[in-house]
Amino acid sequence: MSKKSTRQKQQGRAWYRVRPFCFVITPEGGRSMSEIRDKIHELFGVKEPHELPAAMMEVINDSTKLSVICSNYKKMFTNTKHDYLRDYFQENQADRSNLMQDYTPESICQIVAEITGNRQLIADLCSGTGSLTLEAWSRNPDAEFICYELSSAAVPFLCFNLAVRSISAWVVHGDLLTEDVQAVYRIQDGTVTKADDFPHDKVDAVITNPPYSLKWNGVHDIRFGSYSVPPKKAADYAFVLIGLDMLKDDGIMSAILPHGVLFRGRSEADIRKQLLCDHRVSAVIGLPRALFAATDISVAVMVFRNHSDDLLVINAENEMTHRPKQNIMESQHIETVMSAYKMRRDIDKLAHVVTFQELEKNDYNLNIPRYVSNFEEEVLPPxxxxxxxxxxxxxxxxxxxxxxxxxxxxxxxxxxxxxxxxxxxxxxxxxxxxx
Missing domain, CATH: 1.20.5 (Single alpha-helices involved in coiled-coils or other helix-helix interfaces)
Incomplete structure (x- = not known):
């Protein structure tokens, strides 16, 4: 184990910051935020949000207490598919200003899980409370997971989420970018134990919603291979390249990323071009704006393989139900996206299979409207x-x-x-x- 990195020490003081009261989250699980908060506080015997991570870690380290709390949690929250701890953490613990924490909505989790498919060993990079892992597990309960998370506040939530569902996993508490590891936890059969190591084998799939455009040290890493070093002002491609380094030859990676990675220049343009020339980008799926609780930006799911026969671009920016504070993708919207993904053919105003000649013509810019425009021309009356x-x-x-x-x-x-x-x-x- 290595000591906490300088960046972690600097950011550690912000891990327990409470979100501004002017911000209100509407949970997707059918319960009000106040009800979720009160029940979780009751469960762990705390009164204030800042007390919860330490209380959870105390429970996690005591197998008897953990068994009782897990049993009581399942009585309080019978819908184990929904990540109520994510809703709580986003409202009360998330540190968006320093750690760029935006926790993944269920609709995007469902899309990523369906793309991932039935895989045995799955790495979840920047796991947060584990929403991506929970969705993948719900479709594939025999899978094992390696969950990486930096935030000391989020790790107890992650460990408990895995234990209460008896998911088989390792939780690596550390900085994925610097490989500084503070602790490793083995979750198995509803118990949590400290571990000395975790699997370093290649994985069948990588899923990740990394912090968007996080500033980092910008140094070369052997895991980047022959690719350029991503810029210090945005670590997005650093997470991508690290994830690709983990994949087996026939593996698949789904990364939720800001649209800037599709068109920004300089070293990111070099990386993007090489990934495309190496046929490692399998699909780009542009999603609607304002799906996240803490930001109204739109994101894209980029799907990577070690070799892809073609590149599919999907423009799903209109596949949503508009809500005043947070838009949602309902089942019919997700079905539209996944149907287009599986068919992998041109669909008017929705999907396009991009040729290499088109990529060259556009200078390897992946800005989605260049390939799929859903602009509707106004029909003029007589x-x-x-x-x-x-x-x-x-x-x-x-x-x-x-x-x-x-x-x-x-x-x-x-x-x-x-x-x-x-x-x-x-x-x-x-x-x-x-x-």
């Missing part, structure tokens, strides 16, 4: 219909002018002291209406 509308509007305006003129004349008649200037104005307005 000229006679337009003219009739103009005439009707003109008549309406004329009638309003006459009514206004009559009102002014009445005002003039009722007020004998009306000034000369107003009288002249009424005469001019009457002249105007007669034109």
């Amino acid at each position: 000229p006679t219909e337009s003219m009739r509308a103009i005439i009707d509007r003109h008549k309406e305006i004329k009638q309003q002018e006459l009514e206004l003129l009559e009102m002014m004349k009445q005002m003039q008649a009722e007020n004998v002291e009306t000034g000369k200037e107003f009288q002249e104005f009424v005469e001019l307005f009457e002249e105007w209406t007669n034109l």
Whole structure:
């Protein structure tokens, strides 16, 4: 084990920051946020959010207490598929300013899980509370997981989420970018134990929702292979390259990333071009904006393989139900996206199989509208219909002018002291209406 990195020490003081009260999350699991918070506090015997991580870790380290709390949790929250701890953490613990923590909505988890398919060993990079892992496990309960997480506040939530569902996993508490590891936990049969190591074998699949455009030290890493070093101002491609280094030859990786990775220049453009030339980008799926609780940006799911025969681009920005605070993708929207993904053919205004010639023409820019535009041209009405509308509007305006003129004349008649200037104005307005 290595000591906590300098970056972790600097960021550690922010791990327990409470989110501003002006921000309100609407959980997807059918319960109010206040109800979730009260039940979780009751379960772990705390009164304030900042007390919870330590209380959870105390429970995790005591197998007897853990068994009791897990049993009580399942009585309180019978829908074990939903990640209530994610809802709680996002509201009360997430540190967006320093750790760029945006926790994955269920709809995106479902898309990633369906893309991942039936895999045996799955690595979840930047796991948070484990939402991506939970969804993948719900479809493949025999899978094993290696979950990497930096945040000391999130690790207890992650360990408990895995234990309460008896998921077989390792939790690596450490910095994936620097490979500094603070602790490893083995979760098996509902128990959590400290471990000395974790599997370093190649994995069947990688799933990740890394912190968007996180600043990092920007140094070369052997895991990057022959690819350029991502810029210090944005570690997005660092997470991608590390994930690709973990994959077996026939493995698959799904990464939830900001749209900037699709078109930004310099070293990121070099990395993107090489990935495309190496046929490692299998699909780019643009999702609707404002799906996340803490940000209204839109993201893309990039699917990588060690070799892909083609590149599919899907523009799903309109596949959502609009809500005032947070849009949602419902089952029919997810089905539309996944149907297009599986068919891998051109679908008007939704999907396009991109040729290498198109990539070259666009200088390896993957900005989605270059390949799939869902712009709807306005259908112009017949000229006679337009003219009739103009005439009707003109008549309406004329009638309003006459009514206004009559009102002014009445005002003039009722007020004998009306000034000369107003009288002249009424005469001019009457002249105007007669034109």
